[in-house]
Amino acid sequence: MILFTTKGSCKYMARLDDVDLVERLFLKGYPFHKYSPKPGDPIASAIAPLRKPLSVCTVALVTTAGLSLPDQPPFDITIKMGDSSFREFPADTAPQLLEMNQRSWSFDQTGILRDRNLAFPLDRLREMQQRGKIGAIAPHHYSFMGSIVGPRKLMTVSAPEVAHRLREDHVDVVLLTPV
Amino acid sequence: MCHQSVGLIQHQIEYAGITTVSISLLREITEKIRPPRALFVPFPLGYPLGEPNNSELQTRIMRAAFALLSRNDCPVLETFTP
Numbered sequence: 635m636i637l638f639t640t641k642g643s644c645k646y647m648a649r650l651d652d653v654d655l656v657e658r659l660f661l662k663g664y665p666f667h668k669y670s671p672k673p674g675d676p677i678a679s680a681i682a683p684l685r686k687p688l689s690v691c692t693v694a695l696v697t698t699a700g701l702s703l704p705d706q707p708p709f710d711i712t713i714k715m716g717d718s719s720f721r722e723f724p725a726d727t728a729p730q731l732l733e734m735n736q737r738s739w740s741f742d743q744t745g746i747l748r749d750r751n752l753a754f755p756l757d758r759l760r761e762m763q764q765r766g767k768i769g770a771i772a773p774h775h776y777s778f779m780g781s782i783v784g785p786r787k788l789m790t791v792s793a794p795e796v797a798h799r800l801r802e803d804h805v806d807v808v809l810l811t812p813v
Numbered sequence: 814m815c816h817q818s819v820g821l822i823q824h825q826i827e828y829a830g831i832t833t834v835s836i837s838l839l840r841e842i843t844e845k846i847r848p849p850r851a852l853f854v855p856f857p858l859g860y861p862l863g864e865p866n867n868s869e870l871q872t873r874i875m876r877a878a879f880a881l882l883s884r885n886d887c888p889v890l891e892t893f894t895p
Contacts, residue, residue, distance in 0.1 A: 647855040648838040661814075666845045669817060671824070680828035681849055684882045696822060698815045716814070741815075741858030749865035758862075758871050767876075778822065780815030793822040797829035809878060810823050810835035810848075811861045812815040 653740045669785055684807070691806035694772035696796065698780030699746060699753040699813045701732040708735040715784030718792050722799070723775045729756045736779060741813055753811050772805045780812055820846030834878045836861040837890070849887040852878040855895070863895070870895070 650658060671678030684691070700709045702721045710717040723732070729750035736743060746752045756775065762768045776796050782788050800808060816839050823833045827849050834850040837843040838858055843851050854874060856863050862871040877893050 648858045648860075650839065650841055652858060666817065666842070669821060670845045671847050677828045678824050678847070680824065681885055681887050682827050682830045682832050683885050684832040688879055688882065696826070698818045698822075743859055745860050745865045751868070751871055752860060752862045752865050755862055755871055755875060758868060758875055761868070761872065762875070768879075778818060780818040782814060782818050785818060785821055788818060789821055789825070793825040794829075796822065797826045797831070800826060800831055801829050805831055807879070807882060808823075808826050808831055808833045809875065810819045810826075810833060812819040812836065812838060813859050813861060 657740050664783075669789070686806065688768055688807065689766055690769040692770040692772050692804060693759060693768045693807045693809065694800055694803070694805045695754060695756060695759065695775040695809055695811070696778070697754050697776075697811045697813070698778045699811070700734055700736040700779035701750070701754055701777040702735065703727065704731060704733060708733065709779035711735055711779075716782030716788075717779050718782050718785065718788040719778075720792050720796055721777045723777070725756075725771050725773050725775070727756065727775070729754050732777075736781070736813070746813065753813050755809075755811075768807075772800070773803050774799060816842035817846055820848040823848040832882050834881050836874070836878060840890070843890060847888040850881040850884055850889040852881060852891055852893050854893045 702708050706721050751757050819835050827833045837851045837853045840853050
């Protein structure tokens with residue numbers, strides 16, 4: 635049960651203990667060090683400073699919530715090492731039309747099913763743009779399905795491809811959201 | 814796993830020259846993957862923007878995340894206080 639207090643603060647914080655026992659044991663033994671940054675790794679140590687005010691920046695969203703449009707193939711939850719593909723959404727997408735496919739049941743999906751903005755806040759981005767807080771909304775936004783146990787293909791193929799497309803769209807800022 | 818994926822994707826986007834910030838629900842994993850900029854939020858898994866249909870809270874979280882964009886003392890991991 636999730637309890638919210640009046641000011642929106644939550645009495646319930648995510649901890650590794652929330653994850654079910656099988657997955658927790660898996661995470662305990664998972665070789666995070668294998669994919670965590672190594673000293674001198676040019677990709678993991680890259681820093682791209684913001685070169686202009688946010689009010690003139692083009693902003694894109696990237697989530698790992700496993701969202702897809704009704705006419706796109708859903709994420710494949712049967713791939714053992716995880717589906718490392720991505721789905722691209724145009725800027726005029728209505729968030730609530732997005733469908734969710736998730737291999738991981740270690741989190742409560744009901745919030746996102748009630749309001750996709752909880753993980754893919756495109757409506758909030760539109761409001762910020764209308765108020766002049768950001769310059770523009772990028773022409774395309776992206777979703778992956780986060781439960782990727784073997785991320786090699788993600789690191790060498792799909793994530794660089796999304797990065798390339800964001801550059802083609804002249805995106806200045808990306809907000810990423812896990813679930 | 815979601816947090817590892819976000820961090821790995823974030824590294825690739827930053828490497829492409831785009832400034833990034835992410836939300837984190839699991840500090841332990843984010844500390845291991847060390848994305849350039851992350852905002853830890855004290856909410857359950859599945860609730861990165863806090864609460865469904867609470868646009869005020871969702872906007873405050875996004876603004877707090879965007880406030881980290883000017884930081885280049887990476888990795889930055891700040892905590893959101895609701």
